[in-house]
Amino acid sequence: MAETLSRTDLFIGGEWRPAASGDxxxxxxxxxxxxxxxxANAGASDARAxxxxxxxxxxxxxxxxxxxxxxxLRRAWELLTERxxxxxxxxxxxxxxxxxxxKGEITYAAEFFRWFSxxxxxxxxxxxxxxxxxxxxxxxxxxxxxxxxxxxxNFPAAMATRKIAPALAAGCSVVLKPATLxxxxxxxxxxxxxxxxxxxxxxxxxxxxxxxxxxxxxxxHERVRKVSFTGSTEVGRMLIAQAAERVLNVSMELGGxxxxxxxxxxxxxxxxxGAMIAKMRHNGxxxxxxxxxxxxxxxxxxxxxxxxxxxxALPTGHGLEPGSRLGPLVDATTRDxxxxxxxxAVRAGAKAIVGGSVLEGPGFYYPAxxxxxxxxxxxILQEEIFGPVAPIVTVADTAEAIRLANxxxxxxxxxxxxxxxAKGLRVAEALESGMVGLNxxxxxxxxAPFGGMKESGLGRxxxxxxxxxYTETKYVATDW
Numbered sequence: 001m002a003e004t005l006s007r008t009d010l011f012i013g014g015e016w017r018p019a020a021s022g023d024x025x026x027x028x029x030x031x032x033x034x035x036x037x038x039x040a041n042a043g044a045s046d047a048r049a050x051x052x053x054x055x056x057x058x059x060x061x062x063x064x065x066x067x068x069x070x071x072x073l074r075r076a077w078e079l080l081t082e083r084x085x086x087x088x089x090x091x092x093x094x095x096x097x098x099x100x101x102x103k104g105e106i107t108y109a110a111e112f113f114r115w116f117s118x119x120x121x122x123x124x125x126x127x128x129x130x131x132x133x134x135x136x137x138x139x140x141x142x143x144x145x146x147x148x149x150x151x152x153x154n155f156p157a158a159m160a161t162r163k164i165a166p167a168l169a170a171g172c173s174v175v176l177k178p179a180t181l182x183x184x185x186x187x188x189x190x191x192x193x194x195x196x197x198x199x200x201x202x203x204x205x206x207x208x209x210x211x212x213x214x215x216x217x218x219x220x221h222e223r224v225r226k227v228s229f230t231g232s233t234e235v236g237r238m239l240i241a242q243a244a245e246r247v248l249n250v251s252m253e254l255g256g257x258x259x260x261x262x263x264x265x266x267x268x269x270x271x272x273x274g275a276m277i278a279k280m281r282h283n284g285x286x287x288x289x290x291x292x293x294x295x296x297x298x299x300x301x302x303x304x305x306x307x308x309x310x311x312x313a314l315p316t317g318h319g320l321e322p323g324s325r326l327g328p329l330v331d332a333t334t335r336d337x338x339x340x341x342x343x344x345a346v347r348a349g350a351k352a353i354v355g356g357s358v359l360e361g362p363g364f365y366y367p368a369x370x371x372x373x374x375x376x377x378x379x380i381l382q383e384e385i386f387g388p389v390a391p392i393v394t395v396a397d398t399a400e401a402i403r404l405a406n407x408x409x410x411x412x413x414x415x416x417x418x419x420x421x422a423k424g425l426r427v428a429e430a431l432e433s434g435m436v437g438l439n440x441x442x443x444x445x446x447x448a449p450f451g452g453m454k455e456s457g458l459g460r461x462x463x464x465x466x467x468x469x470y471t472e473t474k475y476v477a478t479d480w
Contacts, residue, residue, distance in 0.1 A: 007184075007187040007188060007190070007191055008024075008037050008038065008039045008040065008184070008187065009039075009040045009187075010040045010042055010046055010050070010204075010205065010206050010207070011187060011190040011191075011194075011203075011204060011205040011206075012046065012049050012050045012053055012201075012204050012206065013049070013050075013053035013200050013201045013204065014053075014194065014199070014200015014201055015200065017040075018040050019040040019041050019042055019043060019046055019208070020043060020045045020046050020049075021041070021043050023040075023041040023043070024038040024039060024040055024041055025038065025039055025041045025180065025208075025209050026038050026039075027039055027094050027181070027182075027183060027184060028094075028331070029093050029094065029096075030094075030095070030096040030327075030328040030329065030330050030331060030363060030364050031096055031317075031318035031319060031320075031327060031328045031362075031363045032318070032362055032363060033361065033362045033363060033364075036093050036094065036184075037094075037184060039183045039184070039187070039207050040207070040208075041207070041208045041209055041210070042206040042207060042208030042210070042214055043208065043210060043213060043214070044210075044213050044214070044216070044217040045217075046206055046208070046214075047175070047206055047208075047213075047214045047215075047217035047218050048217050048218075048220075048221070050175045050204035050206045050218070051146065051148075051175050051204075051217070051218050051221040051223075051224060052221070053200075053201035053204055054146045054173035054174060054175050054201060054202070054204055054223075054224075055145075055146050055173070055221060055223035055224075056201060057173055057199055057200070057201035057202050058143070058145060058146055058171075058172065058173035058202070058223065060199070061168075061171060061172075061173055061199065061202045062142075062143045062171030062172070063171075064171075066120045066121045066123065067120075067121055069117075069120045069168060069169060069171070070117040070118070070120040070121050070169070071117070071197075072117075072168075072196050072197045072198055073113045073114075073116055073117035073120060073165060073168060073169060073196075074113070074114065074117040075196040075197060076110075076113040076165075076192055076193055076196035076198075077110045077111070077113035077114040077117065078196075079192045079195055079196055080106060080109065080110035080113060080157075080161075080189075080192050081106075081107070081110050083188075083192065084103055084106045084107065084110075085103065086188075087102075087106050087157065087185065087188055088102035088103035088105070088106050089102070089320065090184055090185055090188060091105060091106070091156060091157060091182075091185055092319035092320055092327070093184075093320075094156070094181070094182045094183075094184050094185065095153060095154070095156060095181075095182050095185075095330060096283065096319060096327045096328045096329065096330050096364070097282045097283060097285075097319055097327055098319040098324050098325060098326070098327045099319050099320055099324075101281065101282055101319075102319065105155055105157050105158050106157055108158050108444065108446070109155075109157035109158040109160070109161040109162075109189075110161070111446045112158070112161040112162050112164075112165040112166075112446045112462070113161060113165050114446075115165070115446040115447055115462075116165035116166050116168070116169040116446075116466070116467060117165075117169070119166070119169050119464060119466075119467050120168075120169035120170075120467075122464070123141050123169075123170065123467065123471070124141075125138065125139045125140045125141055126138070126139040127139075130477075134479070135477045135478060135479045136477070136478050136479055136480070137475065137476075137477065138475070138476040138477075138478065139473060139474070139475055139476075140473070140474040140475075140476065141170075141468065141471040141472070141473055141474075142171075142471060142472050142474055143170045143171030143172045143470065143471060143472075144170070144172060144225045144226045144249050144470055144471055144472050145172060145173075145223050145224065145225035145226065146172065146173050146174070146175065146221065146223045146224045146225065146226070147163070147167040147172045147173070147174050147175075147224075147225075147226040147227075147228060147470060148174075148175050148177070148215075148218050148219065148224055148226065148227050148228070149163035149164065149167070149174060149175075149176050149177070149227075149228040149229075150176075150177045150211075150215070150227070150228070150229045150230070150231065150239075151163065151176065151177070151178050151179060151186065151230055152179050152230045152231045153179035153180075153181040153182040153330055154282060154285045154286055154287075154330070155282070155286070156178060156179065156182035156183075156184075156185035156186060157185050157189060159230050160176060160178065160185070160186050160189055161189065162446075162450075162461050162462060162466070163176075163228045163230075163251075163461065164176065164189075164193070164203060166461070166466040166467040166469065166470050167226070167228075167470045168198070168202070168203070169467050169470075170467050170468075170470040170471050172226065172470050173201065173202045173203070173204075174202065174203045174204065175204045175206065175218055175224075176190075176203065176204065176205045176206070177206060177207070177208070177211070177214055177215070177218075178205065178207050180207065180208070180209045180211075181330055181331060182330075183207030186205050186207065187205055187207070189205070190203060190204075190205040215239070215242070219242065219243070219246065219248070224248070225248055225249055225472075226248065226249045226250075226251075226470060227239060227243050227248050227249070227250045227251075228250070228251040228252075228459075228461075228469075229250075229251070229252055229253070229254075230253040230254075230287070231253075231254065232254065232255055233254040233255040233410075233455050233456070236252045236254040236255075236457070239252070240252065240458075249469070249472075250458060250459070251451075251457075251458060251459035251460075251461065251469050252457040252458045252459065253287065253412075253450070253451060253452065253456075253457045253459075253461060254287075254410075254412075254452065254455060254456050254457045255287065255384050255410055255412070255455070255456060256287040256288060256289070256291065256384060256410055256412035256413060256452065256456055257291045257292065257381075257382070257383075257384055257408045257410040257412075258278070258288060258289060258290050258291050258292070258412060258413045258414060258415065258433070259290075259291070259292045259293075259294055259401075259404070259405035259414050259415070259431075260274075260275060260278055260279070260290035260291075260292065260293045260294070260414075260415040260417075261294050261295075261401045261402075261405060261414070261415065261416045261417065261427065262275075262293070262294070262295040262296065262299060262303055262417045263296050263398060263401070263416070263417060263418040263420075263423070263427075264296040264297075264298040264299055265418055265419045265420055265423075266299065266417035266418050266419065267417070267419055267439075268299060268302060268303060268306065270417065270439060271303065271417040272303070272306050272307055272310055273441065274415065274417060274437070274439070274440060274441030275290060275293070275307055275310075275390070275441065276307075276310055276311070276441070277441030277442050278290035278415050278437065278441040278442065279311075279388070279390050280311065280314065280325075280326070280368070280388055281442070283326060283327055283328070283329060283387065283388050284385065284386065284387045284388040284389065285329060285330060285334070285386050285387065287384075287412060288412065288413045288435075288442075288443065288444065289385070289386070290390070290415055290441075291381075291384060291385055291391075292381050292391060292393065292404075292405070293307075293390055293391065293392040293393065294393050294395045294400075294401040294404055294405060295392055295393070295394060295395065296394075296395055296396075296397065296398070296401070297394050297395065297396060300392065300394040303392070304353065304370060304372050304392050305353070307370055307390060307392075308353045308354040308370040309354075311354060311355070311368035311369075311370055311388065311390065312354040312355065312367075312368055312370075314326040314368050316359070316365060316367065316368075318363065326367075326368060326388060327365075328363040328364045328365045329364045329365070329366055329386075329387055330364065331364055332364055334364065334386060334387070335358070335364040335365070335366055335387070337386070337387075338366050338385060338386065338387035338389060339358050339366065341379075341380050341383055341385055341387075341389070342356055342369060342371070342380070342389055344379055344380065345371055345374065345378050345379065345380035345391060346371070348375065348378045348379060348380075349373060349374075349375055349378065350371040350372070350373055350374045350375075350378055350380070350391060351371065351372050351373045352369055352370070352371055353370050353371075353372055354367075354368065354369060354370045355367035355368050355369030355370065355388075355389075356369050356371075366387055366388060366389075367388070368388045369388060369389045369390070370389075370390045370392065371389065371390065371391040371392060372392050374391040374392055374393050375393070376393055376404055378391065378393075381393070382408070384410075398423070398427060401427075402427060402430050402431065405431055405432075406430075406431065406432045408454075409454055409455045410452070410454060410455055410456045411432045411433040411434060411452050411453035411454035411455070411456045412433055412434060412435065412451075412452035412453075412456035412457070413433050413434070413435040413436070413437065413443055413452070414428075414431040414433040414435070414436050414437070415436070415437040415440070415441065416428060416431070416436060416437070416438050416439070417439055418439070421438075424438045424439065425438070432453055432454060433452065433453055433456070434450075434451045434452040434453045434456065434457070434460075435450065435451075435452070444462075445462065446462050446463075447462065447463055448462050448463050449461070449462055449463040449464075449465040449466065450462045450463075450466075
C-alpha cells in the first residue's frame with residue numbers, strides 16, 4: 001500500500017512531477033478525520049503543461065491501429081484486476097466506502113477498460129449510395145481531439161475509467177481533473193495506464209483545489225474539443241456555459257433524484273433486496289441512489305417496517321473494519337447536509353422509524369434512516385440526499401406513483417418493482433428518466449448507455465454510444 005500512496009505528484013507527459021508552485025493539499029480519511037497524504041496542487045501552468053502534452057501526443061495515438069490501442073486497454077484491465085486489493089483499500093481510505101464495495105468498484109472500473117478494448121476495433125463508419133444516385137456517401141467517425149474529463153469523489157476509479165477508456169479507444173488523449181477529496185485513486189490509475197503501455201502524454205492527471213483556474217487553463221487550448229463531467233447540476237450548468245464559448249463537445253452526468261416505486265403486486269423480498277442496493281450502495285452517496293420511495297398503500301406499512309429492519313441492521317464502522325457494511329460520509333459538509341435534510345423533513349411531519357440522529361465521531365458517520373409519513377410535498381423529496389436516508393411516501397395507485405416520480409427537474413434513473421412485467425414496462429416507458437431498473441436495484445453496466453434526461457445531463461457513457469461521444473462524424477461525398 002505504501003507504494004500506491006507514494007504517487008502523490010502530478011502525472012504530466014508520462015512523468016511524475018510536483019506542482020510548479022510547490023503547493024500541496026491534504027487528503028483525509030473520512031472514517032478517522034486524519035490526514036493520509038498530501039498531494040501536489042496543480043495550478044494554471046501545470047494545467048497548460050498537461051494540455052500541451054496531450055495535444056502533442058494525440059495525433060500519434062489516433063494513428064495507432066485500433067488493435068494496438070485495444071491491446072493496451074486490455075492490459076490496463078488485467079493490471080487493474082491484479083491490483084484490486086490495494087486500490088480498493090486506497091478508495092476506502094480516501095472515500096469512506098466499505099472495503100467490499102470498494103473492491104466491487106475496482107472490478108466495475110476495470111470492466112470499462114475491457115469493454116472499450118473490444119469497442120476500439122468496432123468504430124465502424126457507413127457506406128451508401130445517395131437516393132438520387134448522384135454520389136456515394138461515406139460516413140467516418142474520427143477522434144474529437146483532446147478530452148478533458150472531470151470526475152467526482154464518490155466513484156474515483158469507475159468514473160475515471162468510464163471516461164478515459166472510451167476516449168482512448170476512440171483515439172483521443174486525456175487531461176483528467178479528479179475530485180480534490182479523492183485524488184489518490186486517480187493517480188494510481190495513471191500508474192496502471194502507464195504500466196499498461198499508454199505512451200507518455202496521452203493520459204495526464206492533474207489534481208488540484210483550484211478547479212476554476214485549472215479548467216480555464218485547459219479549455220484555452222485549441223486542441224481541447226471535449227469536456228466530460230460527472231457531478232452536480234449546478235457545476236454542470238457552469239461548465240456547459242463555459243464550453244459554449246468555444247462550442248465544445250460536452251457530456252454531462254449530473255444530479256439525480258431517483259424514485260423507487262413499489263407497486264401493490266411487487267415481490268417484497270425482491271423489493272427490499274433491490275432497495276438495499278439502490279439506496280445503501282456506498283452509504284447512499286451515489287447519483288443513482290434511490291432518493292424517494294413511492295409505495296402503494298396495500299404494502300406500504302410492511303415495506304417500510306422491513307426496510308427499516310434491514311437498514312437498521314447494517315453494522316456501522318470504518319470501511320476497513322471486518323464486517324462493516326455502512327461507512328462514514330465523505331466529509332463534514334456532506335454529513336451536515338444530511339442532518340439538515342432529515343431534521344427539516346421531521347419538522348415537516350415525517351417520522352424516523354430507524355436512525356435520524358447523528359452519530360458521534362471521530363469520522364463523518366450518519367446512521368441508516370427510514371422516514372415514514374412523508375407528505376408528497378416534503379422538502380426532502382426535492383433534494384439529492386447523498387446519504388443513507390430513505391423517505392417513504394404512500395401512494396394510492398400506479399398513476400399517482402408515476403406523477404410524483406416525474407415531478408422533478410431531474411431524470412437520471414428510476415426503479416420499479418412489480419410482478420406484472422407488462423405493467424412494469426408501461427411504467428418504465430412513462431417515467432422521465434434516462435435509465436430504469438425494472439425489478440433490479442442496480443442499472444450500471446459498461447455495455448449499457450448510462451445517462452439522464454432533463455437536468456440530469458447530456459450524452460451517454462458506456463455501451464457503443466460511450467465511444468461515439470468522443471468522436472466527430474465526417475461525411476465524404478464522392479463518385480466513381
